[in-house]
């Protein structure tokens with residue numbers, strides 16, 4: 001059996017009872033960064049488990065070994081934070097598990113996009129999660145143009161070292177919401193124009209979700 005287990009995005013109290021039980025019962029944990037997950041287990045006094053690290057570059061190579069284990073054992077997939085697969089590894093593993101008719105369970109929990117959406121004050125009824133903007137600036141421009149008239153809240157994950165470049169590509173015709181360090185001590189939900197955001201976050205630190213495009217009423 002393969003379990004997909006969400007873990008906290010900052011505040012460790014956000015782990016679910018089910019996540020703790022499944023992690024405690026796991027025979028093998030598939031983690032992005034095994035040291036990071038080791039600390040999580042330690043915090044919750046879960047005995048150390050055999051672990052395999054899974055990140056984008058090695059996902060394909062490790063799938064068959066992981067699924068062979070999952071036929072015999074309880075295998076748990078976690079990422080460093082939040083819900084696995086969501087801008088994190090695991091999609092190819094899940095696809096192949098389905099192809100091989102292997103049972104999968106999801107243990108839902110924290111996710112930065114949904115947490116940001118609920119705090120943003122932007123319409124939550126229709127939203128589009130676009131993950132990280134493309135590497136190339138020209139591709140990001142194309143994406144922004146493509147969705148600029150969509151009647152929905154658009155959610156991006158933006159890493160701190162790319163935040164200013166990304167904000168610089170947004171038009172001034174609407175407000176954006178920036179959710180920073182969600183569930184952590186320095187959590188901040190900021191609303192304003194892109195040019196104001198450039199001033200406010202001139203030295204970006206922490207983790208950011210940028211929400212865009214919804215018409216504010």
Ligand code: SAM
Pocket residue numbers: 009010079081082083084085086087088110111112113156157158159179180181182183184207208209
């Ligand atoms: N799988 C995770 C989830 O379910 O949200 C996302 C992992 S992705 C590699 C990391 C990105 O998620 C960060 O660059 C940031 O955009 C966003 N993120 C994760 N934790 C966050 C937090 N506590 N506050 C704001 N954004 C966060």
